[in-house]
Every structure is written in C-alpha cells, then in structure tokens.
Amino acid sequence: MQAKYIKKIIYHLIVGCFAILLLYPVIWLIMSSFKQSEKIFATAESLIPQPFILSNYAQGWAGFGDYGFDTYILNTFIFVILVLIGHLISCSLIAFGFARLKFAGRSFWFAIMILTLMLPYEVVMIPQYIIFAQLDWLNSLKPLVVPAYFGHPFFIFLLVQFIRTIPRELDEAAIIDGCNTFGIYRRIILPLIVPALATTSIFTFYWTWDNLLGPVLYLNSPSKYTVSMALNMFLSNETVSNWGAMFAMSVVSLIPVFIIFFIFQRYVVDGISTSGLKG
Amino acid sequence: MQTHMKQNLWGYLFIGPFIIGFLAFTIIPIIASFYFSFTSYDLFNAPRWIGFENFKKxxxxxxxYxxxxxxxxxxxxAGVPLRLLFALVVAMLLNTASRAVGxxxxxxYLPSLIGGSVAVAIMWRQIFGDDGIVNLALMTMGIDPVRWFGNPTAALWMLIFLSVWQFGSSMLIFLAGLKSIPQSYYEAASVDGASFFQKFFNITIPMLSPVILFNAVMxxxxAFMTFVPAYIISKGTGGPLDGTLLYSLYLFKQGFEFFHMGYASAMAWVMLVIIGILTSLIFFSSKYWVHYESEGGR
Structure with missing residues (x-):
C-alpha cells in the first residue's frame, strides 16, 4: 500500500514538474507584462512583478502611430469571421457532394483534393500574388478571404469522414418524405455534422488568427493590419526598452486563443486525435 | 439516362466551388509558377525565358541557397524526431488511469496550441536573449551562458527547441493510438514474463507504427515549410549570419524583398520535389517497420 502511494506521488511530481517547466516561458511572459519595462530583464529570475503595474497594457493598447490595438483586434476579428463563414458554407457543401452523391469523376476530384492537401503554399504563392495584383486586390482582405469560399481541403476531408459515419437510411427516409438533394443536405446532414463544423470553426479561428505570411504579403497600410502584423510591427519598431507594451500585447493576442480552447476543449482534442489536425 | 444526368448535375453543383477554386487558386498558379521558374521575372517587366539558369544558379x-x-x-x-520522441514518451506517461491525466x-498541449503565433515567437526571442531566462537557468546550473543571437548554430537550435516544445499535438495523436491498443496484449505478455522494454518494442511500437508514420509524414x-518563427525571431533577416535562414524565409526574401520572382518560383519547385522525395522515402521505408493489423500481421 505504502509503495503504491509513493509511486503515485513520484509520478505526479515528475509529470507535474515537467508541465510547469514546459509552460514556464508562457508564465514568465504573462508575469513580465506586469513589470516595468526596465525591470523585465533586470529581474528576469523573479516571476513577481515589483511593482505590479498595468500601464504596459494601456501603452500597448494605444499602439504605435495612428492606430490603437483595438483597430488591429477588430481587423483580425473581421478577417476571421469572413474566412469562417466561407469555410462553413463551402466545406459543408463540398463534403456533402463527395460523401453522399454519386457522379461521374467523383473519385478523380476527391484524389485531386487530397493531393492539394500536400501542396506547399510556396508553390502557388507567387502566381497567386500576381493574379491578385492584376485584379487590383492588393492591400485588401480579398486575397486572404475570397479563397476560403472555395473550400479548404483539410476541412473538406474532415467533414467527408464525419458524414460517412451518418447512416444512409436517414437520407433514404428523407427522399421518401419528398426531400430533394439539397433538402437532404440542409435538413438531414447539416444538423448532424455540427460537431465536425465546430472543429472546423475552431481550427479556422486558430489558423486565421495566427496567420502572418498572408497579411505580410497582402496588407500594406497599418490601418488594415491584423494582430500578428501589429506584433511584428511592435518588434521591428522595438525602441530601446519598450518590452513591457510588447509583452502585454503578446499576452492580449493569446487571450482569445485560450478562451476558445477552454470552452471547446473537447472538440479540439477530438479533432486532433481523430484526424491529425495540426494545432 | 435522365437520372444519371441529374445525379451528375447535383454532384457538380455541390463540389463546384472546389473545382472553381482549384482551377483559379491552385492549377493556374501551379502552371504559372512552373513557367516562371524558367524565367527571370521581377514583377514589373515581362518574364524573360532563361531555361534552366535558375536551377543551375x-x-x-x-x-x-x-x-x-x-x-x-x-x-x-533534428526537430521532427526529437518532437516525436517527446510526444511518444509523454503520451506513454499520460496513458494511465489517473484522474489528473485530463x-x-x-x-x-498548450504550447502546440499557441506555438504558431507571433506572440510565442516574440516570447522565444526574449527568453533566449543574452539576459533571458534560458541563460539564467544555464548559469544556475553552472554552465556558461550562450549568446543565442551571436552564433548561427545556436540560433538554429533555438528554432529547433521551439519546434520540439510544440510536441503536444503529436502527443494527442499518440495518446489516442495508445488507448486503442487492447490491454489484453500487455496482460498476455506479462503472463509470459515480458519486461517493460520487451512490451514496448514488441507491442507498443508495432501497434503504434501506423500513427508514427502518419505523424512523421505530416x-x-x-517542418520543411516553417516560416513564422524564423521570420519573427530573426526580425525578417534570417540572421545571425543566415543561421535562421530557413528555406521558406529565403524563398520569401528572394520573391518579395529582391523581387526575383523567377528564382523564387524555381526554389518552390525544388522544395516540392524535395518534400515529395522525403514523403516517398518515409512511405517506402514504412514497408519495413509499419505493422497493419488488417493484413493479419503475425
């Protein structure tokens, strides 16, 4: 009995301490954001801010130059929501087509879709840029948002897998009740794939929120910057010692990610464990 | 016939957006990129055909390069095997009935969750600074502090550590894989007197091998396409002394800093070929180490 307890304590000590060690940089970042800028590195060994100040947040929120951090947050939310709507509509329609409809060329297009999953963005990056430049879409959200309305292979695949688990008898019953194909999608499938749509939404949120390369390529005026871009700007404008404001806004940029994670944890964990979505 | 036509029509109505998007944002750019890779192109003047010059260069x-x-x-x-190793070890540690496992x-998982963000790259930059907490920890242990930004090799390892730190998503996949191994296998092995290592190499690894394969490929x-950490940590320069000039970052700089669009396109194609070769090598080797239950196994 005694030995079993000791074993248990040792296990929790090891696993717990390792977890703390792993997360220490994040804890340090958060605590440092409450320190005076000049003390962050002078007292790097201590987690306790002395004195504890909030002015970093006020300063960071006021931002650089003409725009406050609220502008960047708002821009990013608009970006995320537009992409999210695109993914939900397009991916569910496309996935329904692949999973439920029989048509000539289905396996061909499905294979193509799987192949695009593997295609590095770098290969299409430059021509896409040129196309969007020709369309006069530079310095707008359009190049970042419009493609989302044509599906995303990862989420299409995820939804196809999910739809395949729904019994076909439901579709057949609906046909007997007079539903057409769109009706089956709308009334039968859509309500049943809500969990998979939740996973899609969460990962769309993460990927869009964190996206840096896209905004770096397409957004030039600070009024349109996203949070990632703003942090990047903070870093490159890094005046001698304004660490505090930069740390504070880094923390702010992580808050939505944490909130979404803690609310929808189950979907995140299931999404990764079952389909290998990268977090 | 009539119903066939109707079925096809419905099918293409639903997957239509994918086909249009594929043509507009994938296939046309792929063809264009292939063409550009044989040209000298600066975005402002028309592309000039130069044959294999870019590749030769x-x-x-x-x-x-x-x-x-x-x-x-x-x-x-260095990064991917270390990351998978960590993921596997931690997944095995967490594969117990303890209530604290959740x-x-x-x-x-948290580092994986936030790992791709600019905020974390900024944080990483600061903790590896000359007076950052990593050096503080090294000094406490009696090791000389490292000038992470003064030495290209150290700077590269800083990026590798950042990648290893994010082992969480692979760990979740391994954990799901471990849970699906029937407990009876281990019980039978224990009855036969198998040691921990024997069980590990004869049950855990073979049963987990398809998941390991999947993780290794993805x-x-x-990893080959990593951009954000290198870009942020080096402030877009790839420094010190090109120590963090990862492929994607160099490609980005060639394209959008020097406007060598032709050269950058050629780089993208070489990247595609390399990724293709790496993936097929992993798949080819999998014949020798991946065990599929459905094939009957042993």
Missing part, C-alpha cells in the same frame, strides 16, 4: 553559384537548404535539413531532421494532457512536411 541554385546549386552552383548561390552559396546562400545551399546554406539555407542545409540548415533546413538540420532543422527538419489536466496534464491540456497543459502539455510533421516533416510542416
């Missing part, structure tokens, strides 16, 4: 007269390729290989082949799983591809 890469491998014969651009030492920076070869350097970038080399450090990317180091980054991938909490631990969340804690270990992580290798993703």
């Amino acid at each position: 890469m491998f014969t007269s651009d030492p920076r 070869l350097h970038s390729l080399k450090i990317t290989f180091i980054y991938v082949f 909490l631990y799983r969340t804690l270990y 992580q290798t591809i993703a």
